[in-house]
Amino acid sequence: MNELVELFALLFVLYLFECLAWVPRRTVGFFAFFGRWRARIAFRPNASWSLAVIFGKPWPPLSPPWLAEPLPFAIEPQGITLPDGEQRRLTWEELAPLHARATRAYSGDLLLSTHACRSDAASLAETLERLRTSSAEKRETEIRRFLDKRFDVDVPRFRRKQFAKSVRVLRVLSNALWLALFGGLGAAVLTRNMLILLCAAVLSLVLWPTNSLAFARALRKQSWLPRAHWPDRAKRLVAMLSPLSGVRAADTLAREAWADLEPVTVAAALLSPADLGKFARPLLVAAQPSDGDALAWWRTEIRQRIERVLARRQIDPAALLSPPVRENGRVQTYCPACLAQYEAGRQAGEMCPNESCPAIPLRAFGAETKTGAGSSAGATP
Numbered sequence: 001m002n003e004l005v006e007l008f009a010l011l012f013v014l015y016l017f018e019c020l021a022w023v024p025r026r027t028v029g030f031f032a033f034f035g036r037w038r039a040r041i042a043f044r045p046n047a048s049w050s051l052a053v054i055f056g057k058p059w060p061p062l063s064p065p066w067l068a069e070p071l072p073f074a075i076e077p078q079g080i081t082l083p084d085g086e087q088r089r090l091t092w093e094e095l096a097p098l099h100a101r102a103t104r105a106y107s108g109d110l111l112l113s114t115h116a117c118r119s120d121a122a123s124l125a126e127t128l129e130r131l132r133t134s135s136a137e138k139r140e141t142e143i144r145r146f147l148d149k150r151f152d153v154d155v156p157r158f159r160r161k162q163f164a165k166s167v168r169v170l171r172v173l174s175n176a177l178w179l180a181l182f183g184g185l186g187a188a189v190l191t192r193n194m195l196i197l198l199c200a201a202v203l204s205l206v207l208w209p210t211n212s213l214a215f216a217r218a219l220r221k222q223s224w225l226p227r228a229h230w231p232d233r234a235k236r237l238v239a240m241l242s243p244l245s246g247v248r249a250a251d252t253l254a255r256e257a258w259a260d261l262e263p264v265t266v267a268a269a270l271l272s273p274a275d276l277g278k279f280a281r282p283l284l285v286a287a288q289p290s291d292g293d294a295l296a297w298w299r300t301e302i303r304q305r306i307e308r309v310l311a312r313r314q315i316d317p318a319a320l321l322s323p324p325v326r327e328n329g330r331v332q333t334y335c336p337a338c339l340a341q342y343e344a345g346r347q348a349g350e351m352c353p354n355e356s357c358p359a360i361p362l363r364a365f366g367a368e369t370k371t372g373a374g375s376s377a378g379a380t381p
């Protein structure tokens, strides 16, 4: 029976790896926790890695982690500005033809961005290529149209319904397979009852191929994900050939569901107004253009759209940006994004030390002006 305990532990550890989604660092995950939605920035196991991880809830009802990622760089009528180091701007004339390969977008051989999902990489590469070959006058309108789509708050609800419909049968079977594998095996370990073990094994052996067939069917029957953006063949095969991956098969589809939407758009559809305000504040701060800002056009476009999204949920952006109540007489400065307050030793204009605030300058209490944003190019929180 000890072997059974070891087998159970091994299966569970392997299964936990199946619950991880490896994504670019800017990705945001959305989870329902006791009926309340929360947003989580992807966790970075190592500060130097470009990859981060989002963990899906391992127990039934096996809801997939929903992913959304902000644009990886600023897109303006003059060109694109990459967020690396000193913010390199590439004009449209300098860019080579753009294309996507799996989850990466390239300009010629130059890797521009890595994405959490294939459809986001493909849609970005396609849009950039259209902009590159378009006339200078048309670009501004086209960029605005592209951004409008990413901030369209009606899309997430609709897409979620489509997704739920396409994986309904698969999710029932995946949950049943989870129960047979872990519930059955767990009960057998606890009770040391060989009959339960036998039943769990038989049930798992029946449910596993059925689940694989349901996954293949869900892929073919769904209407929202073009075939070109299906999970790659190796992933599809593993999801069908391994029962542990099969349990999480719906996750591979879910990561494409909100691919072409900004995280704040998804947040507006899921979070409570209070949580949405908290989520949007750093984005709004990062989108405030400062004096002489080279990215002023871009930031203004992003800020206006974030404000529009917030207005749909009756949130006043000015109230979000107002300074926090001073904790005590000793605090001198505060961070407009995370609202942390600092005593003497940190001057206004210094960057907030919190990891979640990339290049957000601190402000002095009593001298609140729109001093402007950090240097992050995208709408990264």
Ligand SMILES: [Zn+2]
Pocket: 335, 336, 337, 338, 339, 340, 352, 353, 354, 356, 357, 360
């Ligand atoms: Zn901060």
